[in-house]
Each structure stands twice: as structure tokens, then as C-alpha cells.
Amino acid sequence: EAQVTQNPRYLITVTGKKLTVTCSQNMNHEYMSWYRQDPGLGLRQIYYSMNVEVTDKGDVPEGYKVSRKEKRNFPLILESPSPNQTSLYFCASSYSQQITGELFFGEGSRLTVL
């Protein structure tokens, strides 16, 4: 089944404790992206990757890191989480953003930082 898989789905952590949210897609997509969703603010892009070893900042990259060492994986790293990073996070992928804008989303990772 074609899918984007995120883990963990739910996480409660404390300020400053490094964490990684994994994202994997099995559709051989070139493009991958991370979003955060907050009430009233819609979807805001954190980072995106057009292909392996190519990453770029989105609209709200502060406090986050990403890497794209393999085509299928695009982990999101919070080196020192803070309460303002409490949010619902989505990973998404697309065959190529230059051909179609259709994004396939994971089911989300709800993060709470205390």
C-alpha cells in the first residue's frame, strides 16, 4: 500500500530533550516536506527536500533540523524542543513538485513539549 509513515504518532516530552520524528514513504517520491498545523494558522511548512541531499527552509524552520540521506526517509529533528513547538506535525511527499502539486500526507505526529 502506498503510504507516508510517521513515527511516533503521539509524544509528550520535556523542554530541551532532543527528539526525532521519523518519516518514510514507499512511493519513490523525490519531494518530501514537513508541516506543522496549529489552530487558526493552517499548515505551515518547516523544511522541504527536492531530492536526496537537497533540503531547504520553509516558512518556519527555526528550532528544527532535517536530513535527506535516502530517498524514502526524511526525519525531523528537534535538538532542544520548547513549548512553542507543541503542535501537530505532518510529513508529506510528492513524485515531483515540478510536475504536480499533489502531496501525500502521513497521519500526523502530535507533539507536546512541557
Add this chain to the structure above:
Amino acid sequence: QQQVKQSPQSLIVQKGGISIINCAYENTAFDYFPWYQQFPGKGPALLIAIRPDVSEKKEGRFTISFNKSAKQFSLHIMDSQPGDSATYFCAAFDSNYQLIWGAGTKLIIKP
């Protein structure tokens, strides 16, 4: 900053009625306008999309109307059903191949 303004923020419609969600954009370079549908606990999924060379696109009960001169586009859901209750996002595809998102509309269809 490029923006897509979406309204209303929330909408309640009776079963069988027409749901209308509106979006407006500023950048005339936008050339692809998708709508995504998100059910609770799920990620958004593409519902329907339109390019600016057409004024309307219909898929089942869902229709996008596009007004290029006014830089506006809207989603119409005919014969709205409780299963249509979801959050809807409009978006626009910019010249840098990035999606610019509206803030979302929470739609509730009352039985």
C-alpha cells in the same frame, strides 16, 4: 509575503445544502489551485484542483469556481452530507514550486 486568504474559518450547513468556501490570492504567477480535505486524526488529502485556464471544474458533488480577474476561487459542495464534515484547505502553487496554503475552513454538516 505571498498569501492565500481563506474564508470562512468555520461553517455549519444543513444536510442537503450547499457549502461554499472562498479563497483569494495576490500573486498572479500562481498557476495551480488545489483543495485538500482533512478528516479528524488524518492528514490532508487532495480533493480537487484547477488550473487558471478554466473557470470551473466539477467532480461529483464538488466544484471549483475560478475567477482569474478577481484572483478568487471557491469550493462548492452540493447536497452536503455529514460525511463531508472535515477541514478544507485551499492552496496555490507558486513559481518556486511551493504550495501556499489558506488557513483552513472547518465544515460541519448537520444531519
